[in-house]
Amino acid sequence: MAAQKNPIPLLGPAKRRNEIVGLVVLALAIVVLPFVASPSMLGIVVFAMIFALPAIGLNLLMGLAGQVSLGQAAFFAAGAYTHAILLTRYDVPGPLAAVAGVAVAMLLALLVGVPLLRLHGHYLALATLGLGFIVMILVRENDFTGRNTGIHGFSRPEVFGVSIDNNAFFLWFVAPAVLVALALAMNLTRSRTGRALSALNDSGIAAESLGVPTFRLRLGVFVLSGGLAGLGGVYYAYHVSLVSPAVAELHLSVEFLLMAVLGGLGSVWGALIGAVIVEWLGEGLRDLIPILIPGASGEVQLVGYGLALVLVILAMPGGVHQFLDSLWKRVRSTASRGRPATAQAAPADDDLADVELSVSTPVAPGEIVLEVRGLTKRYGGVVAVDDVSFDVRAGRIIGLIGPNGAGKTTCFNMISGALTPTAGEVRLFGQSIAGKHPHIAARLGLTRTFQNLQVFTSTDVRGNVYMGRYLRGRAGFVRGILGLQGHEQRRQLADADELLRAFGLDDVPQMAAGDLPFGRQRIMEVARALASEPAVLLLDEPMAGLTGAERDRLARLLRSLRTAGLTTILVEHDVGQVLSLADEVIVLDDGVVVSHGTPEHVRHDPAVIAAYLGDTATTEPASTDTVAPEAAAPEKVTIKKEAR
Structure with missing residues (x-):
């Protein structure tokens, strides 16, 4: 994958506040949007929110674990079909059917993840591509899934007696799930587990030498990614009141991949941004190209869609989120020009700090x-x-x-x-x-x-030494997702800071590790090993x-x-x-x-x-x-x- 991965700095109070503010602003925008957006734009946003769920999962899988999957549509279809079948054939209550849809998607991810995640790189991508084809053929050729016709005949849900029968209500219906998914993904990204996954993506052998269990963590994020895709499938089934083999087709997996890459790998916000861009390009160009080229057919519209995507990727290889983040840092750097630069030379040969x-x-x-x-x-x-x-x-x-x-x-x-x-x-x-x-x-x-x-180039000097404390932590996958590890992380960061002082690296804790001079990278690696x-x-x-x-x-x-x-x-x-x-x-x-x-x-x-x-x-x-x-x-x- 040619796209660049966004670096993940260690989380501080200011960054946490920024994330909370971002979620609050997004929630307010969702509340206001139905009153100011056109019907067509509102429809685009609704689909973008639905597709953001599998895109967030894929972003975690690719951006954190470094695993490329072309089978996200298979889990999307598993959630959608399970939900629809339980509603129509077994008259299961909607909430229970939704939970079952997510559970089946996660179970499928677990069953296929155990053998497939022993593969790496393009081998894994090809294997997950095959999974997508298998699911598509199964639902297309099986009477139980309605063959090509699919499953239909179920109505939109009701919440507190209010029928979710228009795009405005459905936007408010799907928004809580997206907000929760964003919050949980942010917690995981900044957690002990998330940092271990990122380290595995940088250097698997170095991460394992610090005690990181490669296979188990990658399987965990693969299952989580499948669950988010299944949840997206549940909302899709509710929204269109129809589930057909189209939900398992390759083009949908490619769309999810584009959303993750365009938004910015390693950035949770990037998945949402990418979903909006891809949906807007798909729908917006369908209306715009006939105006620019009268009588243009669907093929011309697809060509325009593809060209627009290529231009976006060429202009922003790290994704939209990374582009905006770099732009903001450039503005701040210009504003602070004239301040003394951070020292990069090795410290004087004095005695070691008393640590x-x-x-x-x-x-x-x-x-x-x-x-x-x-x-x-x-x-x-x-x-x-x-x-x-x-x-x-x-x-x-x-x-x-x-x-x-x-x-x-x-x-x-x-x-x-x-x-x-x-x-x-x-x-x-x-x-x-x-x-x-x-x-x-x-x-x-x-x-x-x-x-x-x-x-570990995805983090700074402090983050590298902090990774050496992995075995001294206890917070696992669940605690990481729920954000219940603040005290442990602060203690481990304090220990990392002590080592930075001992090795004379306390003048460059927030410098990108790959930017350190070679000799100081050596010192950092020794400090990281001793941190365990x-x-x-x-x-x-x-x-x-x-x-x-x-x-x-x-x-x-x-x-x-x-x-x-x-x-x-x-x-x-x-x-x-x-x-x-x-x-x-x-x-x-x-x-x-x-x-x-x-x-x-x-x-x-x-x-x-x-x-x-x-x-x-x-x-x-x-x-x-x-x-x-x-x-x-x-x-x-x-x-x-x-x-x-």
């Missing part, structure tokens, strides 16, 4: 926390890692070094769960984690950083791109964390830093362990000298200019040790 960092470990220092036995990875005839075995004890720093291509990162990936080993076993605190998803290891207390930066309070931390070249001052800062912090009980496995090309920091060093060459022992032993091991360090390394480290002195400045960071 508390927590380390959680279930074992005493010196006990084995990680066991690696016979770890092997083959790619066809190429052996990347061959029969690697070692133990890691609590409260120690283990250095993993070797020349380029030695298999260090491959080992990391197999230990953390990002890669399934061909053979071998990995046990963390006695539990097997080999071949399991990274979030399993994260929940047991192991997290990691990455050789190639994995930054791991017992075992895997650092894959954390000092790459850092200045000398930043390296010294990180080295002092790692020593303090070791004292507090944190176990660290460090892959680093700066051999001098590894030898000065590590308690043990493991040397890989061509995927095989060639040496394992103390830094002094490894420094003088002939096998290491021959394979990696070179003849000059027999007396000095390979990188003497970056070796952090053992007598470093006293560390000011206060470290808490907590039992898991």
